[in-house]
Amino acid sequence: MQSLTAHVDARKRARGITVMIVLGILILIAFIISMNTGFIRLSPMDLLMTFLGSGTEKQNLILFDFRLPRIVISILIGAGLAVSGCVIQGISRNALADPGILGINAGAGLMVMLFISFYPSTAAAPVFLLPVLALVGAGLTAALIYILAYKRHKGLSPIRILLTGIAVAAGMSAAMIVLTLKLSPEKYQFVATWLAGSIWGTNWKFVLSLLPWIVVLLPFVFYKARVMNVLNLGEELATGLGAPVSREQLKLLAAAVGLAASCVAVSGGIGFVGLIGPHLARRLVGPKHEMLLPTAALVGSLLVIVADTLGRWILQPSEIPTGIVVAVIGAPYFLYLLARTKT
Template sequence: MIENKQYKSRHFIIFMVLLVLTLVTVVVSLGIGYSTVTIDRIIPTLFGLGSFEEEFILFSVRLPRILITLLAGIALAVSGSILQSITQNDLADPGIIGINSGAGIGVALFFLYFPMDAGSFVYMLPIVAFISALVIAVCIYFFSIQKGAGIQPIKLILVGVGFSMACSGAMVVLISSAERERVDFIAKWLAGSIWGTDWPYIVALLPWLVLLIPFVLWKANKLDLLSFSEEVAVGVGVSVHRERTLLLLAAVALAAAAVSVTGGISFIGLMAPHIAKQLVGPKNGLFIPIAMLIGGVLLLIADTIGRNVAEPEGIAAGIITALIGAPYFIYLLMKK
């Protein structure tokens, strides 16, 4: 009983430390950039006491970008947590196994060949990305499963990497004959540049998280069982195929919604769950909330560094996360 209380206390302390770190990162990100708003002016400006220039920088440029980045990091972290549990593989990540690239194909086709007004485009984008990513996820799932043995973890990674490369090749073919402006957009998307930096994109992304994250937390016990062998899950009465399918749909939807407005971000869904497990253990109900904060703050730090390293264009957040995540992936691969 005492150990349980100590564990809960430790979990709470870690959660609060990460929450404070997130808030500090938000404040720092608000205050630095091409046009500087000093730290002492951020709070007054947020409460409507700033100059026109300060309010424009914070409310029209920085704040929507920061919120989009945080939400996308959270979504990718939860998606990665689900994939790692249902595949019993700590190397699973929506970027690595091809889900992000699958979403990218849908985004590219939609952007190039189905022109719409800006208002409709914003809200249709996550739906198109989800449908496209789902098709690729089903293909990866089909080629990774072995009759009588379930999903083969290493085979999943290899098949996913293969589909990811195939999707990237298809993207090159799609943009080879496109107009210059459209090619520039898709190139930025492939690099993982946070491009959906306006309030309507937050409105488009938020409902996916509000609906799916509570569902995933509700299914946390099922995820715990699915992370063991299939025989164990069946033995305690879990409908393995049904639960795995529902949770896979949730993982694909969260990843697709995130990358539809941030571009091809990889490794957040790999690193955040793994770090969270190291901090609080492998129980999904405990580590997923921690992973959410880690994913959000990792992507926000990457974007803040990227947009301030080489002003005014900056470096895409996806490149920064890849520089951090690729060595981490190799370390895990060697360890496993």
């Protein structure tokens, strides 16, 4: 019996590794296509020559200063938001939970918007402060949701988390709308674009501001994969197995909030990635978090880079914000999941 179980686990692991390799190849293909997508086209030979240092000044500017930072940020954002959503779904045991629906993105966005209201959005120095400010806003929002949804002796109810998050998100969105009424035309245009989910941080400074958060928090979450497997059994059973449930929940929630906040700081209001990524990954590799978390990161990266590429290609020379493209995919999928939910 044990040998049969080990054989099944080995097959699932092999399947998971195969899925991740395929997703990695798809991301690489999307990466190459995205480098050649835009108002000014670069042929594959132009890309190769530019990478080898033989490109023109114009080609170097387009590739290294505009497109590559945006593509790298798209990959990081997709991974961060998808893993954040996966963690939140695991903690709350709610398949419909994600940072956007629960209002965490809105809390981060509100804090960033307050900052933009008082400082020029083009200032270079505050770029590295944006993830920190977004983390403060998202952290306060997550704490509010946790307090309102938590019941003594009952823990966190999945339905209460979802309803509380939706209510808090509505309040945060209303506050942002009020703030937009007091902005100058230039800042209003920037905020409107940001709220639509446009990847506005398109230079290497924004990559450097986001990268430390992803590099630190993603390995931490991956390390906690087995803990998340235990937490999915329910609070009573997890406590019986010796897991410090409340402490681990807070650690994982803090990591999820940090990932979502840092991504929102440079991507704007991109929603549904934290919902779609974990669900598609779960269908591909199953519910065990050792394979689910990295697969969700790859699915999220692929989703955002494809959405961003489509947004730049469909209405050239104009652009459709990445958040709108993702929403076109995510909204029907959310309604589908909602229709399948029994409670």
